[in-house]
Every structure is written in C-alpha cells, then in structure tokens.
Amino acid sequence: MKPEQKATKKDLSKAGSDRFAMYAAVVVLLFFCAVAFFIYVGRNAKNDANISYLELKKSYVNDQGLVGRLMVSIQVNQGDESWLDDNKAILNEQFQKELTVIDLETLRTKEGILELQDELRRKFNQVLKTDKIEAVMVTEVLLQDQRIE
Structure with a gap:
C-alpha cells in the first residue's frame, strides 16, 4: 500500500464517523421534536367539561x-x-x-x-x-x- 492510499482510508473513516455524528444528531432532534409535539397536543386537549x-x-x-x-x-x-x-x-x-x-x-x-x-x-x-x-x-x-x- 502506498502512503497516499493510507491517508485516503483515514479520511474516509473520519468522514464516515462525521456522518454518523450528524445522523445521530438528526435522530435525537427529531425525537425531541416529537416529544414536544405530544406534550403540546396533550396540554391543549379539548375541555371535556365545557x-x-x-x-x-x-x-x-x-x-x-x-x-x-x-x-x-x-x-x-x-x-x-x-x-x-x-x-x-x-x-x-x-x-x-x-x-x-x-x-x-x-x-x-x-x-x-x-x-x-x-x-x-x-x-x-x-x-x-x-x-x-x-x-x-x-x-x-x-x-x-x-x-x-
């Protein structure tokens, strides 16, 4: 293997871990948005007693x-x-x-x-x-x- 190829493999693995961090952040953000939405809907439920x-x-x-x-x-x-x-x-x-x-x-x-x-x-x-x-x-x-x- 040539030294240039090693650097390329390191860059690829680093890029892959950066993508994982970004995907994880997006998933966590979507989770918190869903929780916030359900809390909002629950608090603004219809007044059953009128x-x-x-x-x-x-x-x-x-x-x-x-x-x-x-x-x-x-x-x-x-x-x-x-x-x-x-x-x-x-x-x-x-x-x-x-x-x-x-x-x-x-x-x-x-x-x-x-x-x-x-x-x-x-x-x-x-x-x-x-x-x-x-x-x-x-x-x-x-x-x-x-x-x-």
Whole structure:
C-alpha cells in the first residue's frame, strides 16, 4: 500500500464517523421534536367539561382590624369566554364592592365561604343582568386578626 492510499482510508473513516455524528444528531432532534409535539397536543386537549374560568384580582379588606385577602374564580360555560373577558372590569369592580359589606368573621367557617360564593354568583348575575355565571369559587382566603385587645 502506498502512503497516499493510507491517508485516503483515514479520511474516509473520519468522514464516515462525521456522518454518523450528524445522523445521530438528526435522530435525537427529531425525537425531541416529537416529544414536544405530544406534550403540546396533550396540554391543549379539548375541555371535556365545557367550562371556562376567570380569576379576579386578589383583593384585600380591613374590617376593624381583621384583615382579609380573598381571591375568587368565576365559572362560565365554554363559549361565554369572550363575554367573560368583556365584563372582567365590571366583575372586578363589583367584587371590590361586595367585599366592603361582608363580615369577615363568617369566612372562618365552610358554611360562610359557601354562602359568600352563592351571594357573589347571585350578585354578579344580577348586576350584569344575565345567568351566564354558573359558579363563583373562593380560591384563596387569608384572614389575619390585627386587633389589639
């Protein structure tokens, strides 16, 4: 064998290993693209319950030293999302108004929270002259007693 032929064989084997690395990289890239696609499709699956939610702004209220932080979500049927987005400002404003008249002490019990949820649903539907709001769910309640005794 001539020295020129040896160099050519080395170049060929090097070129072959470079191609293998490129093919391996393409296969790995395709695998990760497929995984990303299935994750995307899984997260954007159809809403089987046909329900949409809107979370109102977190609100604070101080009732003579008893401080409360509340957050609620509003549930409507799917298809009413645009109506819900259009009325988001009104709902946030009404939520603030309702917090000024509630007794925070009642929120220490499960019955008090359920009563608040029912009252908010009724008031929101009444103010907006509709029945699209299916439920109001209290998603966060934090009460802190800062009264000096």
